[in-house]
Amino acid sequence: MGKEVVNKQVLFKDYIEGVPKESDMELKSSTIALEVKEGTQDVLLKNLYLSCDPYMRGRMRNFHNSYIPPFAPGSVLQGFVVAKVILSDHPDFKEGDLVSGMSGWEEYSIIPKGKNLTKITRTDLPLSYFVGILGMPGITAYAGFFEVCSPKKGEHVFVSAASGAVGQLVGQFAKLMGCYVVGSAGSKEKVDLLKNKQGFDNAFNYKEEHDLNATLQRHFPEGIDIYFDNVGGSMLDAALVNMKVHGRIAVCGVISQNSFQNAQAIHNINMVIPKRIRLEGFLQSDYAHLYPQFLENVINYIKERKITYIEDVAEGLENAPAAFVGLFHGKNLGKQVVHISDE
Amino acid sequence: MGKEVVNKQVLFKDYIEGVPKESDMELKSSTIALEVKEGTQDVLLKNLYLSCDPYMRGRMRNFHNSYIPPFAPGSVLQGFVVAKVILSDHPDFKEGDLVSGMSGWEEYSIIPKGKNLTKITRTDLPLSYFVGILGMPGITAYAGFFEVCSPKKGEHVFVSAASGAVGQLVGQFAKLMGCYVVGSAGSKEKVDLLKNKQGFDNAFNYKEEHDLNATLQRHFPEGIDIYFDNVGGSMLDAALVNMKVHGRIAVCGVISQNSFQNAQAIHNINMVIPKRIRLEGFLQSDYAHLYPQFLENVINYIKERKITYIEDVAEGLENAPAAFVGLFHGKNLGKQVVHISDE
Numbered sequence: 046m047g048k049e050v051v052n053k054q055v056l057f058k059d060y061i062e063g064v065p066k067e068s069d070m071e072l073k074s075s076t077i078a079l080e081v082k083e084g085t086q087d088v089l090l091k092n093l094y095l096s097c098d099p100y101m102r103g104r105m106r107n108f109h110n111s112y113i114p115p116f117a118p119g120s121v122l123q124g125f126v127v128a129k130v131i132l133s134d135h136p137d138f139k140e141g142d143l144v145s146g147m148s149g150w151e152e153y154s155i156i157p158k159g160k161n162l163t164k165i166t167r168t169d170l171p172l173s174y175f176v177g178i179l180g181m182p183g184i185t186a187y188a189g190f191f192e193v194c195s196p197k198k199g200e201h202v203f204v205s206a207a208s209g210a211v212g213q214l215v216g217q218f219a220k221l222m223g224c225y226v227v228g229s230a231g232s233k234e235k236v237d238l239l240k241n242k243q244g245f246d247n248a249f250n251y252k253e254e255h256d257l258n259a260t261l262q263r264h265f266p267e268g269i270d271i272y273f274d275n276v277g278g279s280m281l282d283a284a285l286v287n288m289k290v291h292g293r294i295a296v297c298g299v300i301s302q303n304s305f306q307n308a309q310a311i312h313n314i315n316m317v318i319p320k321r322i323r324l325e326g327f328l329q330s331d332y333a334h335l336y337p338q339f340l341e342n343v344i345n346y347i348k349e350r351k352i353t354y355i356e357d358v359a360e361g362l363e364n365a366p367a368a369f370v371g372l373f374h375g376k377n378l379g380k381q382v383v384h385i386s387d388e
Numbered sequence: 389m390g391k392e393v394v395n396k397q398v399l400f401k402d403y404i405e406g407v408p409k410e411s412d413m414e415l416k417s418s419t420i421a422l423e424v425k426e427g428t429q430d431v432l433l434k435n436l437y438l439s440c441d442p443y444m445r446g447r448m449r450n451f452h453n454s455y456i457p458p459f460a461p462g463s464v465l466q467g468f469v470v471a472k473v474i475l476s477d478h479p480d481f482k483e484g485d486l487v488s489g490m491s492g493w494e495e496y497s498i499i500p501k502g503k504n505l506t507k508i509t510r511t512d513l514p515l516s517y518f519v520g521i522l523g524m525p526g527i528t529a530y531a532g533f534f535e536v537c538s539p540k541k542g543e544h545v546f547v548s549a550a551s552g553a554v555g556q557l558v559g560q561f562a563k564l565m566g567c568y569v570v571g572s573a574g575s576k577e578k579v580d581l582l583k584n585k586q587g588f589d590n591a592f593n594y595k596e597e598h599d600l601n602a603t604l605q606r607h608f609p610e611g612i613d614i615y616f617d618n619v620g621g622s623m624l625d626a627a628l629v630n631m632k633v634h635g636r637i638a639v640c641g642v643i644s645q646n647s648f649q650n651a652q653a654i655h656n657i658n659m660v661i662p663k664r665i666r667l668e669g670f671l672q673s674d675y676a677h678l679y680p681q682f683l684e685n686v687i688n689y690i691k692e693r694k695i696t697y698i699e700d701v702a703e704g705l706e707n708a709p710a711a712f713v714g715l716f717h718g719k720n721l722g723k724q725v726v727h728i729s730d731e
Contacts, residue, residue, distance in 0.1 A: 112633075296657075315620060315651050325660065325664075327664055328661070
């Protein structure tokens with residue numbers, strides 16, 4: 046019988062509608078035995094970094110039949126993590142290994158059969174990168190831009206939520222490809238970072254714009270070739286009328302929408318005909334085959350300082366709910382992670 | 389100086405909003421000299437069949453910068469025709485040739501430099517087919533289905549306005565490909581023709597359905613792979629929630645929409661993300677390179693009686709305005725043409 050230790054956890058209380066609040070989650074201390082049963086192939090993790098991602102909101106809703114099931118009310122929240130293996134009954138993992146994968150919002154997690162864990166072999170990069178630029182948001186940006194948007198050198202690219210985990214990478218991938226890139230974000234600080242640190246050709250604070258249609262026309266007088274949509278709603282509507290003929294819209298997220306099923310209506314979808322627009326929704330999970338190529342390319346970009354990656358690191362599990370909720374109010378500056386432990 | 393003859397014409401009075409009315413057009417008799425000036429390469433046509441097409445509504449609006457300019461108020465309406473060459477100063481055309489192309493809604497038209505006229509060499513097929521199944525609506529259906537929808541054998545296909553010029557062909561192309569096909573139309577008679585004459589697996593009268601979402605769920609319990617959208621609006625919204633993962637939507641037309649710029653809002657566009665839907669608007673004019681292949685294939689289908697093509701033929705130029713207006717009220721049974729003259 047392994048030693049019993051305290052295990053702080055973040056519980057999901059009950060299904061929500063609208064935007065997550067801190068009170069939808071609860072901090073709890075339970076205990077866990079530091080052991081894995083023989084023959085189970087289970088892996089015991091100590092979680093080091095948690096990832097706060099907008100898609101998790103979808104799992105808080107009582108909406109089944111989507112691409113991922115909802116959280117169970119009363120259970121520990123789940124998300125992408127970087128973790129250290131404490132004990133392992135799985136042949137692929139041993140004590141001390143660093144891994145990334147899906148785990149619980151808690152200090153220690155048992156991963157049955159080590160499901161979907163990936164060993165981290167590159168220790169020359171910050172560990173938190175493996176839930177960000179080298180993790181799900183990274184492959185989302187990479188596959189979404191290079192595969193879904195079919196970009197060509199010189200094209201004019203618009204990215205919304207451009208300073209977020211995905212947006213900041215899309216914009217920089219587009220610059221590396223020789224595109225002209227404009228991003229939208231929700232504060233002067235974010236806009237400044239996009240323009241001065243991340244190489245965007247231009248950026249604007251959508252909160253200061255009263256006519257998004259006119260804003261996009263000003264930034265793209267000849268039209269938009271590619272719109273990478275992280276927000277949905279009125280920004281998508283404004284983009285539709287500002288697209289060039291044969292423009293492409295990759296629909297990645299709808300962070301602006303407080304409700305998925307009662308989302309803001311779109312009025313300009315008919316523009317897809319005269320402009321022959323291709324609009325495509327995607328999930329990074331369909332592009333797992335690109336992961337090795339993605340990892341090699343993006344690690345090179347990082348090493349060669351061709352990409353500037355901005356993270357917002359909250360400290361301590363007890364601050365995870367606020368960090369997560371902050372995503373929906375644009376409080377994060379860059380990719381939001383939560384640091385739980387160094388080892 | 390050529391002989392002067394009476395030339396009955398249909399004039400476009402002034403820009404419209406909403407749905408075209410007969411009073412937006414005016415019948416007029418003018419005269420025309422039956423001559424072409426030497427050195428002009430002009431061609432004088434006698435128009436035999438006029439084509440009534442929904443896209444023409446777009447040209448009645450004071451909306452510039454689209455893919456085709458609006459009609460000039462006070463001028464003769466223009467559209468696709470089948471015509472006979474009366475006189476020609478153009479080396480490619482001679483008296484007696486049958487041609488298709490863009491001409492006026494009038495008995496006789498001068499086509500400067502014979503612009504965009506195509507000689508009809510297959511005289512073993514009804515002439516009216518060259519503004520329908522072998523003309524613009526045909527290549528629209530062919531390119532839209534085979535190129536935009538990326539169909540695979542066995543897939544489940546939904547076609548709206550399925551008994552129209554384009555829809556009836558899309559459904560039959562899909563059947564030839566081994567798909568399961570359901571169409572929507574606006575009358576029992578149309579539904580019966582789709583099911584009994586045109587080989588659709590099923591069809592329904594949308595006017596008798598009160599919950600399109602439930603209707604599509606009933607017809608596609610496992611979801612829709614391909615939606616060929618001729619109507620827009622609430623049918624598109626209902627299709628979005630009934631698509632399968634990786635479904636494709638080809639947006640061809642918006643006949644249900646009384647206004648393009650103040651179109652009915654779409655509420656379910658966010659479904660493109662979890663379902664990874666590709667939605668694409670298209671115009672047949674981008675697929676001109678497919679025309680020879682299209683013509684050969686479709687003529688074979690006609691000859692082998694693999695396609696049943698239904699036309700609604702109005703008689704006489706004076707009935708052209710009513711025939712055209714009827715499109716927007718679903719009065720046509722099949723492709724609407726107007727027969728003006730036999731020779």
